[in-house]
Amino acid sequence: MHTLATPAAPATVVLNTSGTTVEDVIAVARGNARVELSAEAVDALAAAREIVDALAAKPEPVYGVSTGFGALATRHIGPELRAQLQRNIVRSHAAGMGPQVEREVVRALMFLRLKTVASGHTGVRPEVARTMADVLNAGITPVVHEYGSLGCSGDLAPLSHCALALMGEGDAEGPDGTVRPAGELLAAHGIAPVELREKEGLALLNGTDGMLGMLIMAIADLKKLYTSADITAALSLEALLGTEKVLAPELHVIRPHPGQGASADNMLRVLEGSGLTGHHQDDAPRVQDAYSVRCAPQVAGAGRDTIAYAITVAERELAAAVDNPVVLPDGRVESNGNFHGAPVAYVLDFLAIAAADLGSIAERRTDRLLDKNRSHGLPAFLADDAGVDSGLMIAQYTQAALVSEMKRLANPASVDSIPSSAMQEDHVSMGWSAARKLRTTIDNLTRIVAVELYAATRGIELRHGLTPAPASQAVIAALRAAGVQGPGPDRFLAPDLAAADAFVRSGALVAAVEPVTGPLA
Numbered sequence: 001m002h003t004l005a006t007p008a009a010p011a012t013v014v015l016n017t018s019g020t021t022v023e024d025v026i027a028v029a030r031g032n033a034r035v036e037l038s039a040e041a042v043d044a045l046a047a048a049r050e051i052v053d054a055l056a057a058k059p060e061p062v063y064g065v066s067t068g069f070g071a072l073a074t075r076h077i078g079p080e081l082r083a084q085l086q087r088n089i090v091r092s093h094a095a096g097m098g099p100q101v102e103r104e105v106v107r108a109l110m111f112l113r114l115k116t117v118a119s120g121h122t123g124v125r126p127e128v129a130r131t132m133a134d135v136l137n138a139g140i141t142p143v144v145h146e147y148g149s150l151g152c153s154g155d156l157a158p159l160s161h162c163a164l165a166l167m168g169e170g171d172a173e174g175p176d177g178t179v180r181p182a183g184e185l186l187a188a189h190g191i192a193p194v195e196l197r198e199k200e201g202l203a204l205l206n207g208t209d210g211m212l213g214m215l216i217m218a219i220a221d222l223k224k225l226y227t228s229a230d231i232t233a234a235l236s237l238e239a240l241l242g243t244e245k246v247l248a249p250e251l252h253v254i255r256p257h258p259g260q261g262a263s264a265d266n267m268l269r270v271l272e273g274s275g276l277t278g279h280h281q282d283d284a285p286r287v288q289d290a291y292s293v294r295c296a297p298q299v300a301g302a303g304r305d306t307i308a309y310a311i312t313v314a315e316r317e318l319a320a321a322v323d324n325p326v327v328l329p330d331g332r333v334e335s336n337g338n339f340h341g342a343p344v345a346y347v348l349d350f351l352a353i354a355a356a357d358l359g360s361i362a363e364r365r366t367d368r369l370l371d372k373n374r375s376h377g378l379p380a381f382l383a384d385d386a387g388v389d390s391g392l393m394i395a396q397y398t399q400a401a402l403v404s405e406m407k408r409l410a411n412p413a414s415v416d417s418i419p420s421s422a423m424q425e426d427h428v429s430m431g432w433s434a435a436r437k438l439r440t441t442i443d444n445l446t447r448i449v450a451v452e453l454y455a456a457t458r459g460i461e462l463r464h465g466l467t468p469a470p471a472s473q474a475v476i477a478a479l480r481a482a483g484v485q486g487p488g489p490d491r492f493l494a495p496d497l498a499a500a501d502a503f504v505r506s507g508a509l510v511a512a513v514e515p516v517t518g519p520l521a
Contacts, residue, residue: 012036013111015118015133017044019319020111022311025216028136029108035133037118037126044120045129048327052123055333056082056198063335064202064325065123073424086201087167093160093205094170096145101158103173106141108213109155110162112318113204119321122203123333131166131194138189139175140165142182144210150420151341151431154322155210158432163204168193199325207322208341214435215348216314221442222307222351225449226300227520228509229358230266232452233296235472236365237271239459241376242289243278244271247297259304262521264297269517274469276460290374292364299361303354304521310347317344342414345431349412352438356403356410359448363403366396366455375459382458382487389490392455395497399451402444409437409444450500453479453509458487471516478512479503 013024016038027033037045055062061076077085114132117124142165148157164170168183186193194200237244247268252261271277288294325335370392372380383391413434419426457476460468468476480486484499503509514520 016040020115028111029104035136041118042126045126048120048123065198086196089201090163094164096148096157098146101144103141109210112209121321121326122323123199123327124203134191140185141173143171149432150428152428154207154339158210159205166194211344211431211435234267234270235456238276239456242293260301263300266520270471275467306354313347341429341431345414345429345434348434349414352441353410355441356406359403359406359445362452363399366452369455369459384489409441450504454500471513475512
């Protein structure tokens with residue numbers, strides 16, 4: 001999984017009791033920012049721990065403090081077995097399988113769990129929170145596996161693998177990328193393993209942190225991709241000699257979806273000064289362009305508005321303390337259902353649907369560029385000598401295959417539920433699964449946009465004698481400087497497509513345009 005370019009991260013992120021920000025999550029997950037606890041957070045941790053210790057000393061059973069978990073919550077656990085109980089829940093719940101999850105995901109997962117611990121609502125001791133920060137700051141990344149979370153009672157298995165590493169057990173990846181026993185890595189960095197006490201094991205693994213971390217990174221990547229997609233849609237419109245009149249602000253004000261207006265404005269600014277749009281059509285000028293061209297702002301804009309809603313959900317979740325049970329300011333320790341991942345799972349699925357549709361409309365524009373019957377004068381498949389050369393025929397096949405997979409991945413995970421824990425946990429969110437498939441979707445969308453970019457720039461260059469927009473010229477110059485070749489006889493195409501993918505993924509496409517257009521939405 002390759003992520004899109006991320007701006008320079010702050011060197012240090014300080015956690016207090018009130019949650020954290022999107023920017024801080026990305027800074028820690030992708031930018032390796034250092035994590036510190038504020039004095040306020042340490043005080044809140046100590047105060048909540050006093051409440052847990054007082055309850056642990058009482059004969060009455062309290063869930064998570066002096067009882068078993070899930071379907072085993074009816075058993076009262078004596079003081080002599082409680083440390084073992086906390087160790088056991090971590091060990092038994094660290095039951096993930098499958099490929100190792102990406103480092104950035106695990107760092108986001110750990111940081112977000114620490115965010116909730118720092119809220120003072122979990123009853124975890126300050127020294128446990130400090131150890132969590134120490135592990136992040138040392139660049140130690142517990143090995144977390146692809147499968148194991150149902151997105152309810154939190155991301156149990158992924159968080160358990162992280163908690164296991166805090167105990168000095170299981171495997172972890174060092175700063176150099178080598179996987180070693182976690183105990184060895186802790187020792188090498190002077191970090192003492194934690195010895196869990198009442199409630200602490202449960203508190204370390206009962207949250208929506210994995211799916212939330214992946215949501216936050218997906219939002220960051222999609223925001224950049226949607227800008228890139230507006231640029232490639234404009235280039236395709238230009239290569240097809242389409243009309244930019246449909247992008248006029250007065251047409252979008254009367255249907256006031258913010259995302260639609262932003263996408264239309266992006267496209268209009270990219271096309272400013274073009275000598276191709278609407279002025280050099282054939283003998284029977286088109287009154288209207290095809291939907292994939294004319295409705296580009298409507299489709300991309302709907303996705304932008306979906307991202308805006310996802311940001312709202314993420315920010316609410318970042319301000320939350322997700323645990324069960326929770327320590328309340330009045331001294332009560334109460335069971336709750338806040339660990340249910342439905343709010344996050346839904347928007348993860350919404351984003352996958354929007355991204356799939358954006359990929360689909362981009363592929364339709366590419367296909368139109370390649371079809372001599374619909375491209376308004378471009379050679380078949382943008383080939384140098386059609387028949388002898390196949391041009392970009394199979395590049396579109398690759399794009400179509402990616403779109404087809406995105407459509408399958410758009411099938412929502414959050415509509416599924418498989419009961420677990422002897423029917424105690426009888427409705428789950430599947431939010432982790434929604435997040436995992438969204439990451440694949442974003443990877444695919446990046447490649448799809450890259451193929452459209454490759455085709456559209458070739459199409460523009462084949463409009464001999466016509467002058468493209470200054471922004472288009474800047475894109476073509478930057479793309480060629482990046483090693484992506486222009487029109488010509490058939491050649492080994494995969495390296496060109498890989499270079500175009502890197503160009504989009506790195507943010508170079510947007511960087512090439514904005515000196516001409518100004519900042520794009």
